[in-house]
């Protein structure tokens with residue numbers, strides 16, 4: 001009989017979901033329409049509960065971000081540590097895949113009856129903001145910023161003041177003076193209207209990013225026929241290649257001209273000072289992460305080393 | 314906005330159970346109200362902290378998300394006791410006697426089944442966020458300052474359990490009324506026409522104005 | 525059965541349960557849960573051995589919703605707005621407002637009625653609920669009007685109609701609920717309500733003055749207040765101005781460099797009124813009953829929200845909203861005509877239903893259809909059917925349906941505002957109030973027609989906000 005999977009993602013169709021759309025297309029093609037995917041943008045679950053939905057078996061495939069709920073998926077939050085030194089989407093894919101394949105990660109997601117399929121590589125969350133541009137690292141002192149998770153912690157260590165507002169309220173938070181700056185990936189800076197007001201952008205600060213995997217329900221995966229499973233797993237690389245191409249050409253293709261058109265000041269930092277900043281912020285946050293996750297029984301040091309090692313290659 | 318209908322009382326066991334449960338419900342309702350109040354102070358503190366002392370509250374959104382279930386759900390049985398959950402009573406309002414109590418019995422029974430299922434579902438939701446082996450027993454945390462979410466999730470099955478007890482009392486009363494055919498069952502909200510309810514509502518407001 | 529057929533069957537079942545008098549919140553949750561079980565079981569080909577699986581998955585899916593949907597920062601506006609209204613009674617704000625409005629404006633024909641509209645509009649800027657507003661002003665304004673020779677029915681009609689302003693002029697619980705259901709910016713929607721609210725007040729005022737001029741005995745002008753008396757009336761009403769200013773600053777951000785978000789603005793407004801109420805003698809007993817009342821109304825609203833959202837979750841699996849949108853857009857009729865039919869359908873539905881219940885039950889299906897009618901969520905103004913972008917259409921439609929819902933509060937047979945006004949006054953029957961409120965049907969019909977014909981009335985302010 002025909003297999004139909006429900007896929008839970010959220011928001012609108014955008015660069016961030018193009019690999020899922022591509023995957024649905026490829027899988028249907030390869031199985032002559034026997035295996036189809038029904039992608040729902042927010043209709044099946046709240047984004048912070050996609051992992052719950054997978055665990056229940058309400059849908060077969062879903063996307064979520066590790067930082068939404070660190071305690072649900074501590075293993076992959078290692079990929080959200082600040083200043084890991086990732087600079088391209090390809091590197092982000094490589095490092096994600098390495099962590100996804102680690103037995104501790106597999107067991108961690110296994111608690112949710114979930115199998116990691118592929119990442120949704122996001123560029124670095126650089127800051128865009130109003131007011132005085134932080135042209136040196138020292139200028140971060142007292143800067144109000146909307147930054148969550150590890151990036152928020154790193155900003156605190158640099159003397160900045162993180163404030164939580166939802167991404168929907170981010171623009172209003174800038175307008176109303178709650179924060180002077182927002183840490184987002186470029187597409188989010190554009191879609192949440194930050195670029196309509198931003199005066200500057202920290203081009204090479206590269207403080208970190210979020211990690212948003214695509215997972216499948218393990219039972220549903222096992223229930224697939226061999227040819228269906230092959231069609232699914234065999235489409236991962238092609239879907240990711242399509243995603244990266246789309247992100248680099250469509251999103252980043254708009255980004256550069258937008259910065260120019262709006263006259264946004266592009267800040268590039270002195271490499272040595274940047275290294276100092278990393279030293280100041282990255283080390284302590286990573287150390288804290290390792291300590292906390294050892295307490296959970298994760299091989300935290302090993303996961304962290306795996307990230308650094310993969311990036312060194 | 315039929316927020317308060319009258320509930321008859323007497324010395325019967327059923328009525329005493331109703332009034333005992335009411336005390337618990339009022340306590341839960343007051344927690345709801347106090348949580349709204351706390352939210353107000355949190356916002357004042359947050360704005361003040363940011364604008365006056367230049368030190369915003371970290372995790373402001375996280376705290377709101379943890380508090381909201383207390384506000385929104387804790388008092389659910391308190392509201393059910395007085396018939397405060399709105400409904401369309403054009404049809405039911407025309408029924409009298411056994412026919413009315415039978416209709417009430419059937420809908421109350423359906424609601425009880427629903428709530429029992431939702432206790433199961435919301436308990437499972439809580440369980441997925443709870444882990445005795447984990448730090449702070451937490452397997453689900455908020456986005457910014459990583460507060461454990463399980464206490465907020467536990468509020469739902471807790472409040473629903475009280476509601477289930479309330480529904481059992483109401484179901485018993487309706488059942489007895491179907492058998493006896495009485496016009497004045499205890500422990501259930503009496504059906505009143507909109508005008509009577511409005512008069513009561515107005516009287517409540519008037520009382521406050523004079524206070 | 526296809527998911528879509530299950531969607532239709534369950535939706536009909538929901539209507540039946542609501543008509544039979546099941547509480548709206550529970551009827552919606554029940555429909556959603558049954559629908560989910562049905563959908564999951566259908567997926568397994570109705571295999572009897574798979575029923576337990578379907579029941580488990582459906583129940584666990586539904587069981588997430590009460591917690592997950594209420595744990596939202598945007599929704600925290602609702603209890604705050606409700607608390608403001610209850611605290612305002614204790615602070616004596618309403619009386620002071622009416623007194624000031626009377627001294628300043630009562631010299632026009634129908635002056636006390638106009639003053640009532642102005643004072644209600646002012647109170648609307650701190651109160652989020654229409655029915656409570658009517659109840660308060662029935663007690664304050666009607667006796668004064670009667671003393672001054674006003675027609676009894678007319679006086680009652682004015683108060684019942686003016687109360688509806690509270691839900692358009694921010695803060696407004698119902699606008700926040702709309703914003704949540706359709707996932708639009710709360711701040712912009714509240715902002716959009718301001719001019720239509722003020723506009724409604726203006727149309728009411730014109731209607732009152734016209735009536736008072738044509739029928740001289742209906743509402744004579746009241747003069748004779750000295751400038752000294754006028755200025756003396758202002759200080760007691762000042763705190764409300766302070767609260768209004770704060771809410772304006774937080775909700776509207778007029779100068780682009782204000783102090784916070786709407787959520788915080790509401791809370792600070794509540795805090796100021798709380799301090800005033802303390803100053804005016806509120807103590808623990810009164811505070812406790814204000815908190816209990818707030819809790820009860822809040823829980824009632826939130827129960828409908830999560831109940832309906834369980835139903836919405838099921839609709840997501842059944843893909844009904846998309847199918848309805850496809851059907852609406854395939855109709856061989858001008859989009860504007862379809863929109864007008866939808867608004868008329870709300871007028872009919874609203875005769876029998878509570879405003880919040882009505883909006884929550886219908887919006888999940890109707891809203892996507894209206895957006896599709898305009899050309900989609902992201903359509904540009906130039907390519908759209910109604911001449912406005914997707915987000916602007918969401919705001920415009922929101923104001924229209926909320927105005928419709930408010931209209932329903934004064935129409936027979938279940939016009940709640942009219943019942944409340946009649947309830948406050950022993951000398952008034954419900955029929956009296958319905959008679960007196962009739963001119964305001966005309967006023968509201970004119971307002972709605974103008975809002976439909978000239979969307980700029982709604983969209984001008986939010987478009988400034990960028």
Ligand code: NA
Pocket residue numbers: 647648649650651652653689690691692693694695696
């Ligand atoms: Na209002």
Ligand code: NA
Pocket residue numbers: 874875876877932933934935936937938939940
């Ligand atoms: Na009505």
